[in-house]
Structure formats: C-alpha cells, structure tokens
Amino acid sequence: MGKPDAEGHGSSDGLPDLPPEWGRIVVPDDASALAGEAAQIRRELRRAAGQHAGQPAFALPLLVLFVAVLTTLAGLLAVTWPRATRGTADRPAPSPYVPPATVTGQALPALDLVDAAQAPVALRGLLPAMIILVDGCPCPERVAQAAAAAPDGVAVITVAGRSVTATPPAGGSVRTLADPAGGLRSFLGQPVRPGALTALLVDRTGVVTQVLPDLGPAETYRDELAALAP
Known part of the structure; x- marks a missing residue:
C-alpha cells in the first residue's frame, strides 16, 4: 500500500496538496489494486454514453416518420380535393325539358x-x-x-x-x-x-x-x- 504524507493530505515528494474535502487519499503500491474502481468507472462511462447516443438514434427515425406522414397527407389532399372541386364545377347541370312549342304558327315542311x-x-x-x-x-x-x-x-x-x-x-x-x-x-x-x-x-x-x-x-x-x- 502507498503512504500518505505526514499530515495525511498529500505526499512528501513536492507535489501540491490535494483539496481537503477529498479526505484521506491512499496511493497503492500496486496499480492492480485499482482494477475494481476502474471497471466501475468504465461501466458508468458506457452507460452515460449509451444514454446520450440513444436519444438522437431514437429521435431521427421518429422525425423521418413524421415527415413521411405529412408528405402523404399533403399528397392525398392535392389529388382528391382539387379533383372533387373540378368535378362539381365542370359537371353540366341537367337541362330541363323544353316543350317543342317554337314550331307553333310555322308551316309544316313538305315532307x-x-x-x-x-x-x-x-x-x-x-x-x-x-x-x-x-x-x-x-x-x-x-x-x-x-x-x-x-x-x-x-x-x-x-x-x-x-x-x-x-x-x-x-x-x-x-x-x-x-x-x-x-x-x-x-x-x-x-x-x-x-x-x-x-x-x-x-x-x-x-x-x-x-x-x-x-x-x-x-x-x-x-x-x-x-x-x-x-
């Protein structure tokens, strides 16, 4: 195990003192003793990276789907609405029957x-x-x-x-x-x-x-x- 400095806040090799709120810090002689802490830190980093990366990965397909739905609805309105308007406007109204009274008073042709x-x-x-x-x-x-x-x-x-x-x-x-x-x-x-x-x-x-x-x-x-x- 490593040794703390004389006051328990730093080392005796001239390095600056560490913040007192960090408490007593012990530097081990063998780095393998920190393997557990390093593995936990890596898990935390991967979890944090996955959370941040998942948000754009989920938002992008949702945005594409939303745009596709809007495009489809706009296309349907452009096709059906003007066509229905043109159909009602261009369709001629049925003309009422007009009795053939215009020939009254005319001479019958020589048939x-x-x-x-x-x-x-x-x-x-x-x-x-x-x-x-x-x-x-x-x-x-x-x-x-x-x-x-x-x-x-x-x-x-x-x-x-x-x-x-x-x-x-x-x-x-x-x-x-x-x-x-x-x-x-x-x-x-x-x-x-x-x-x-x-x-x-x-x-x-x-x-x-x-x-x-x-x-x-x-x-x-x-x-x-x-x-x-x-």
Whole structure:
C-alpha cells in the first residue's frame, strides 16, 4: 500500500496538496489494486454514453416518420380535393325539358313519308290532321282515343321511325306512316323521349296550330282538335 504524507493530505515528494474535502487519499503500491474502481468507472462511462447516443438514434427515425406522414397527407389532399372541386364545377347541370312549342304558327315542311309498303306519301296532302310521333312509344290506347275524338275530315296520322311498326287501332281511321329520314323530328327540334307521344295539330293550310309534347287524355285537346274540321 502507498503512504500518505505526514499530515495525511498529500505526499512528501513536492507535489501540491490535494483539496481537503477529498479526505484521506491512499496511493497503492500496486496499480492492480485499482482494477475494481476502474471497471466501475468504465461501466458508468458506457452507460452515460449509451444514454446520450440513444436519444438522437431514437429521435431521427421518429422525425423521418413524421415527415413521411405529412408528405402523404399533403399528397392525398392535392389529388382528391382539387379533383372533387373540378368535378362539381365542370359537371353540366341537367337541362330541363323544353316543350317543342317554337314550331307553333310555322308551316309544316313538305315532307314525303312512307307507308307500310315503302311507298312515298306526301304529308301535306293529308291535311288537316293530327300527326302523332310514335317513335318514343306506340301507346295504342292513346292513339285510339285520339282517333275517336277526331271530327270528320280531320286525319289522325301516326309517324314511326325507320319503318311502320304500329297497327292501326280497331274501329278507328288512323293512317300509319314512317319517317326514315327523320325530317319531322328535325322540324320539331326535340329528341325522342321514351314513353312519350308528341303530337302536332296542323290545319288545312299547313300551319301548325298546336304542339302537344306529351299526348294525354282526349279531354286535354278535344276542342283544339275539333277546330281543325273543315
């Protein structure tokens, strides 16, 4: 074992005195006697180094994960939000149906339709008449009602699309024609509507007096139909 100085606070070889609060210090003659203290000091240093090194090692992956989540959310907002806004802004609103009343008062064009034998028939040669377009619906019951309500001298004509498909109702005088060229539908300027019958009332001079966009019961047009009588 080493020897303390005479006062127990230092050595006698001229070295400066140690702080008195350190207490009595004994320097061993053999350095291996300090192996235990050295091992404990190394463990403390490693523990302290591990604590300081672990903080950045844990914080860096957390920071990367946080940035990745923010980037993903920003990308989703950039893709979905503007697209939804554009979809609602660019989508055209459905236009309401406009009855084909603009042809009222106009002259019926000189159209040649065809009968069941594909023979041409001049439409203006059948006036006065109630012309019913059945390309959207055959609707034989409503056609029969129109034929029964028509006065003498007023023809009831059904006009199909490419070919004559409707059969004249029993007991009524209905002329069935077809309009393969679509001239009458073009004159109206309205598309075919499934389930609807469009009718035109045309006097003997060829002027359209009324357009019925959806032919209803005979009571709704009986007076106008009677006014076509010669």
